[in-house]
Amino acid sequence: MSTEPGAALHDVADSYPQIPTPPPGLFERARRAQRRRRVAASLAVVALVAIGVSVRLNLPAYVPANNPGVARMPSHFVESPKWTASVTDAPIARALLAFVVAGQENQLTLVGPEDRYRTFALTGERASDWAPSFLLSPNGQYLMTPNRQQTELLNIASGRSRTLPHGAPLAWSPDGTQAVLVSFDGNGFPSIHVIDVANGNVLWRVALPLANRKLTAALSPNGESLAIQHSGDLSVYRREGKQWTKPVGAQLQLAGQLAWHPAGNVFALSHQTKTTALNLIDANTGEVAGSVPGGGFLGYVGEQGRTEGLPSVSGWIEGAPIVNSGNRALVRLGTPSEVLMTTAEHTNEFQAASAEVNWLATDPGAPEPGPAVYRYRPVISIAVPIIVCMLTLGIWIMRRRRWR
Incomplete structure (x- = not known):
């Protein structure tokens, strides 16, 4: 063996066993395995994200609690707690109250039996400035909200909505089985449709002759007559056509969607003076058939202080009207009148159910805002x-x- 370094290295290289050549395609297979x-x-990442x-x-x-049947109204309500569950996630059997507070105009609060509070987002656009932003059915089972010239109908017990394409919401029938919708053509002329809530079919319709969006309506208890106030005129229509029209001006207002007396022979106009709260109008003739006292009582309601705005009928007890006084209180008019409920501070809009309700109000408990996973x-x-x-x-x- 050579002693020189270079020669020694050559000797080592010559004597070392030959390294076998890798088989063809080995590195390519390794790269493919790495890509796989x-x-x-x-894919595992995507699957986990999807899960x-x-x-x-x-x-x-x-699963909401069963409908308790006749429910007692609370004597007052408060603003919904923070992180209250949405009614679309955690439905309730029915709603007794629906209200909006100042500063939260896009959020509706629903109050059900057993102090269950839920929220609902008001995202639709109203057909006119005079149209309501929501309408709670008298039985508390449904909520109508506008979506331009359509209506979104929420089933409160399921949290599911469907669209009624015949117009924006205008009124409920007293039993909650029919709804009154309004649509406007390109020139602003309104058409009113009375529909069956169960299937959405149009039962009858009314075309109004004036292009004016200031419009209110109330359907009679039997669903056969419709009181309409439009551009200062008060009319009653039946399925077969208009029965009568009279000018009433701006001082008298149709007293809400439940203005009809349960007997169906008269309906109420708001006419608040020092002595009078409502005028009763004969449905057949349009003449004044009587009045309801209590106007002075409504001007200042206990701790709620001074109220503004004309009273709107929310229901009837043994023929006596229960009115919403300026979104500050519910008052039973009579001799004497009585405050049944006061509203939360800063309440902008407020509606109450009237069917299957015990108006002997009770003090409510703490709000129940829903299960944490939904809140x-x-x-x-x-x-x-x-x-x-x-x-x-x-x-x-x-x-x-x-x-x-």
């Missing part, structure tokens, strides 16, 4: 995908280190 592992890891989103969106169905769903909607993505990213990084 990366694709599998990516997280599915968990977020498909929370277990909430904090907005937070869960953000947190779950973030957590899932962080976990899957961590798994993917660990796998990459192992591949190396």
Whole structure:
């Protein structure tokens, strides 16, 4: 063996066993295997994210309590607690009250039996400035909200909505089985449709002759007559056509969607003076058939202080009207008049159910805002995908280190 360094290295190289040549395609197969592992890891990430989103969106169905039948009205209500569950996530059997407070005009609060509070987003656009932003059915089972010239009908017990395409909401029938909708043509002329709520079919319609969007209506208890106040004129229509029209000006107003007396022979106009709260109009002739006292009582309602706005009928007790006084209180008019309920501070709009209701109001308990999983769903909607993505990213990084 040579002692020179260069020769020694050559001797070692010549005597070392020959390294076998890698078989053809080995490195290509390794690269393909690595790509397959990366694709599998990516698919796993996507699957985990999909599972997280599915968990977020498909929370277990909430089953509301059974309808308790006749429910007692609370003597007052308060603003909904923060993080109150939406009625679309956690329905309630029915609503006794619906209200909107100042500063939260796009959020409606529903109050059901057993002090169950739920919220509902008011996102639709009203057909006119005179149209209501919501209408609670007298039986408390449905809520109508406008969506331009359509109506979204919410089933409060299921949290599901469907669209009524015949117009924006105008009034409910006293039993909640029919609804009055209004649509306007390109020139502003209104058409009124009376529909069957169960199937959405139009039962009859009225075309009004004036292009004016200031419009209110009330359907009679039997669903056969419709009182309409339009542009200063008061009319009664039946299925076969108009019965009469009389000018009433702006000082008298049709007293809400439940203005008809349960007997169906008269309906109420708001006419608040120092002595009078309502005028009763003969449905057959249009003549004044009587009046309801209590105008002075409505001007200042106990701790609620001075009220503004004309009274609107929310229901009837043994022939005596229950009126909403300026969204500050519910008052039974009579001799004497009586405050049945006071509203939350800063209440802008307020409606109460009137069917299957015991008006002997009781002091309410603390608001029940719904199960936590539904109350904090907005937070869960953000947190779950973030957590899932962080976990899957961590798994993917660990796998990459192992591949190396």
